[in-house]
Amino acid sequence: MSVYTRLAELGLELPPAPRPVAAYIPWVRTGNLIYTSGQVPLVDGKPLCVGVVPTEVPPDKAQAAARLCALNMLAVLHAATDEALDRVTKVVRLGVFVASSPGFTAHPAVGNGASELMVSVFGDEIGRHARSTVGCSSLPLGVPVEVEGVFEIR
Amino acid sequence: MSVYTRLAELGLELPPAPRPVAAYIPWVRTGNLIYTSGQVPLVDGKPLCVGVVPTEVPPDKAQAAARLCALNMLAVLHAATDEALDRVTKVVRLGVFVASSPGFTAHPAVGNGASELMVSVFGDEIGRHARSTVGCSSLPLGVPVEVEGVFEIR
Amino acid sequence: MSVYTRLAELGLELPPAPRPVAAYIPWVRTGNLIYTSGQVPLVDGKPLCVGVVPTEVPPDKAQAAARLCALNMLAVLHAATDEALDRVTKVVRLGVFVASSPGFTAHPAVGNGASELMVSVFGDEIGRHARSTVGCSSLPLGVPVEVEGVFEIR
Numbered sequence: 001m002s003v004y005t006r007l008a009e010l011g012l013e014l015p016p017a018p019r020p021v022a023a024y025i026p027w028v029r030t031g032n033l034i035y036t037s038g039q040v041p042l043v044d045g046k047p048l049c050v051g052v053v054p055t056e057v058p059p060d061k062a063q064a065a066a067r068l069c070a071l072n073m074l075a076v077l078h079a080a081t082d083e084a085l086d087r088v089t090k091v092v093r094l095g096v097f098v099a100s101s102p103g104f105t106a107h108p109a110v111g112n113g114a115s116e117l118m119v120s121v122f123g124d125e126i127g128r129h130a131r132s133t134v135g136c137s138s139l140p141l142g143v144p145v146e147v148e149g150v151f152e153i154r
Numbered sequence: 155m156s157v158y159t160r161l162a163e164l165g166l167e168l169p170p171a172p173r174p175v176a177a178y179i180p181w182v183r184t185g186n187l188i189y190t191s192g193q194v195p196l197v198d199g200k201p202l203c204v205g206v207v208p209t210e211v212p213p214d215k216a217q218a219a220a221r222l223c224a225l226n227m228l229a230v231l232h233a234a235t236d237e238a239l240d241r242v243t244k245v246v247r248l249g250v251f252v253a254s255s256p257g258f259t260a261h262p263a264v265g266n267g268a269s270e271l272m273v274s275v276f277g278d279e280i281g282r283h284a285r286s287t288v289g290c291s292s293l294p295l296g297v298p299v300e301v302e303g304v305f306e307i308r
Numbered sequence: 309m310s311v312y313t314r315l316a317e318l319g320l321e322l323p324p325a326p327r328p329v330a331a332y333i334p335w336v337r338t339g340n341l342i343y344t345s346g347q348v349p350l351v352d353g354k355p356l357c358v359g360v361v362p363t364e365v366p367p368d369k370a371q372a373a374a375r376l377c378a379l380n381m382l383a384v385l386h387a388a389t390d391e392a393l394d395r396v397t398k399v400v401r402l403g404v405f406v407a408s409s410p411g412f413t414a415h416p417a418v419g420n421g422a423s424e425l426m427v428s429v430f431g432d433e434i435g436r437h438a439r440s441t442v443g444c445s446s447l448p449l450g451v452p453v454e455v456e457g458v459f460e461i462r
Contacts, residue, residue: 023423024439028400030341030460033184035401038440052410092182093189097442099410102206102253105296115177131178132192132302134251135292138443142413148440152184187338246336247343256360256407259450269331285332286346286456288405289446306338 003085006121007074017075018042027080029153033092034080038148039072040140041065050142053100057144059109066096066113069147073114074121081153090152091118091129097146100135107133114147157239160275161228171229172196181234183307187246188234192302193226194294195219204296207254211298213263220250220267223301227268228275235307244306245272245283251300254289261287268301311393314429315382325383326350335388337461341400342388346456347380348448349373358450361408365452367417374404374421377455381422382429389461398460399426399437405454408443415441422455 007014017026018039027036041048048065051057057065074085081087096111098104111133119127129149139146161168171180172193181190195202202219205211211219228239235241250265252258265287273281283303293300315322325334326347335344349356356373359365365373382393389395404419406412419441427435437457447454 023420023427024402025436026438028398028436028438030398030400030458031185031339035438035458037438038442090182090184092184094178095440097440099443100292101410102255102292102445103296104292105294107292107294112177119177128179128182130180130182130189130191130302132249132251132300133294134192134300135253135290136443137256137291137445138408138410138412138415140413140415140441142411146440146442148438150184150189185339244336244338246338248332254446256409256446257450258446259448261446261448266331273331282333282336284334284336284343284345284456286403286405286454287448288346288454289407289444291410291445304338304343 003121010120012071014075014078015072017079018072026076032152034151034153036073036076036149038146039069040143040146041068047141047143049144051144053098053104053144055101059106062110062144063113066110066145066147067117069145070114070117073147073149077151087153088122088126088151089154091122091127092150092152093130095148096133097136097139099139099144104135107135110145157275164274166225168229168232169226171233172226180230186306188305188307190227190230190303192300193223194297194300195222201295201297203298205298207252207258207298209255213260216264216298217267220264220299220301221271223299224268224271227301227303231305241307242276242280242305243308245276245281246304246306247284249302250287251290251293253293253298258289261289264299311429318428320379322383322386323380325387326380334384340460342459342461344381344384344457346454347377348451348454349376355449355451357452359452361406361412361452363409367414370418370452371421374418374453374455375425377453378422378425381455381457385459395461396430396434396459397462399430399435400458400460401438403456404441405444405447407447407452412443415443418453
């Protein structure tokens with residue numbers, strides 16, 4: 001089944017590819033790998049929410065923000081593959097950064113917002129990936145989560 | 155000398171490959187690179203210690219935890235190479251994340267727990283690697299250190 | 309125009325390649341990729357400044373520190389390319405870690421210190437890169453910023 005069909009079935013629409021907020025670009029290709037810049041949970045150019053988890057942003061909201069980061073990453077990847085997401089042969093790695101207070105321990109649940117979207121969209125074989133999930137003191141624009149990725153394409 | 159001989163000489167036994175604590179997998183291969191997911195210092199499924207360095211976990215304990223992360227990573231790599239660690243041709247990069255308080259400065263010493271194990275096991279030529287070591291506000295499960303890696307295999 | 313000519317026009321001199329502060333090496337090559345270890349803002353072996361942004365180090369000073377990290381990375385890359393920086397065909401990715409207090413939001417401006425140097429030295433086509441910029445609770449030696457990179461070479 002096409003990635004675009006899955007997106008439609010999930011009721012998801014790709015946003016316009018987010019513009020970088022600084023002097024860099026959204027993705028780079030080297031060989032058959034695409035590196036995507038860290039994506040933040042922007043909707044129409046504005047953060048979905050801001051603050052640290054869990055004191056200012058509850059974990060389930062942060063999980064939704066991670067899912068939005070991943071959706072924005074798909075928009076970048078759509079552009080990177082000349083609008084052919086079916087050229088993605090493997091989601092290689094996600095790096096998930098969670099703005100969190102010192103006592104927070106549930107980073108993996110937050111990261112699942114991004115990971116599960118990848119598996120839903122690409123299926124198990126292509127979508128399952130290596131992942132690191134860590135806690136940050138703060139993130140750009142005050143967002144609670146940022147997600148970067150490495151993808152293999154044909 | 156075989157990697158498994160070195161492990162035996164160091165008195166180390168590979169644990170069962172840690173299971174991911176969330177919706178991702180322990181490693182992905184792309185081309186001749188293996189990306190391993192962030193490893194935490196679990197023993198028999200439980201954290202070796204929890205807390206922030208140095209206020210809750212002393213640096214030498216965190217160094218031991220980093221070494222344990224690396225041992226768990228070797229277990230993942232053992233699986234990724236079809237139980238043939240001698241197929242590893244280069245430890246390319248380690249990323250070391252240390253849960254630490256704002257005034258902490260000795261992250262490199264903590265990271266050495268992981269780096270030195272790699273060199274002990276693979277030898278200088280294969281084992282020496284690029285590394286980034288940074289301080290995190292918190293980490294999954296409350297552990298003081300998490301280590302991710304990229305490896306070249308044949 | 310040669311990278312070395314651009315460096316001269318910018319009034320920049322490559323420092324000696326920084327020595328690692330621990331049990332790892334400054335760079336590793338795998339295939340046509342160079343991974344560089346996390347670089348910190350050292351001048352003559354000493355930190356340009358120490359502390360957390362913005363409470364102890366103002367953002368513009370941190371941006372200058374990020375630029376210095378990038379200059380040190382160029383020195384590493386100069387060594388990695390057998391003193392032939394013109395062999396760099398793409399700056400693939402920078403990872404920028406900013407030691408910052410919980411309320412800080414301007415990490416991208418800090419990271420630009422590194423990103424803009426890459427574009428100045430390598431030009432738009434080669435120099436523009438993917439980037440992740442995140443906030444850390446602390447960094448090695450107390451520095452306010454650390455930068456790691458992946459480069460494609462011929």
